[in-house]
Amino acid sequence: MYLTALILGAYDILDIDNFCAVFICCYLVKIILYLVKIILAYLMGYSKENRNIVAMNNQDHRTEEELIIAAVHEAGHFVMAKLFGYKVDQLTIQYSEQTGNGGLMHSIPPDLIEEGYYKESIMIAYAGTIAEKVVLGTSYPSGRRSDLELATEMIKNYISSGETKYGLINLIHLTDQYDRLKLYTEISHDLEEETKSILIDHKNLIYYTKNELLKNKAFRNESEVDELWDRLMSKLTTSSEEQYSM
Secondary structure, three states: OHHHHHHHHHOOOOOHHHHHHHHHHHHHHHHHHHHHHHHHHHHHHHHHHHHHHHHHHHHOOOOHHHHHHHHHHHHHHHHHHHHOOOEEEEEEOOOOOOOOOOOEEEEEOOOOOOOOHHHHHHHHHHHHHHHHHHHHOOOOHHHHHHHHHHHHHHHHHHHHOOOOOOOOOOHHHOOOHHHHHHHHHHHHHHHHHHHHHHHHHOHHHHHHHHHHHHHHOEEOOHHHHHHHHHHHHHHHHHHHHHHHHO
8 A cells, every 4th residue: 555655646646647557556566465475375385394304304213224124115015006007196115103114105096996906906915025025035024014904804805806716705604714714825825926926027126116215205196106107117128228238
């Protein structure tokens, strides 16, 4: 208002040219103030996100070895999920109350569950622990429990789907606990071996993903994850071309 008063005082408002100039000035001031508000809001939000990241990093007391284990574990989940064609919208080893000393890989389930979904979900769950064995020569119990709980639940659905080599089985009628445990064990072993074979064939992708996670700590949305996957595939292609050209 003060700026408007100065403008009105300096010009004859009845003059049409002056009136247009005053109107344009007032309009430009409103636009500038609006843009300043947007920029300040963005900077405040960005600053808050950075403070949260710094705070999480300050709480992270993991050793380098523990970070490597977490990175390899999540890389296993990630590589297996992407090889199956799943969309992934989060991949991180950044410390948080949710991930603790481990990490997180979140894949987006399909809108419609089709044949193969349960089997693939089990193999993705197994892939973290098996990647540790493939890359590090052993596995660690810290990230294994939740994965195995998920896989065990998925095995029930896998059996009920009739997609296993045992055909259509109704678990309700399989009352003997020993027979049920034997069935679970055989299916689990077969899928572990299949998962291991795939990860060995794609060992380089696990290494590449591990290195990216150790460097960046987190990929927070589908776009960032897709860019990561494109980089990994480009590295893999370049590596293969160099190998064949030698």
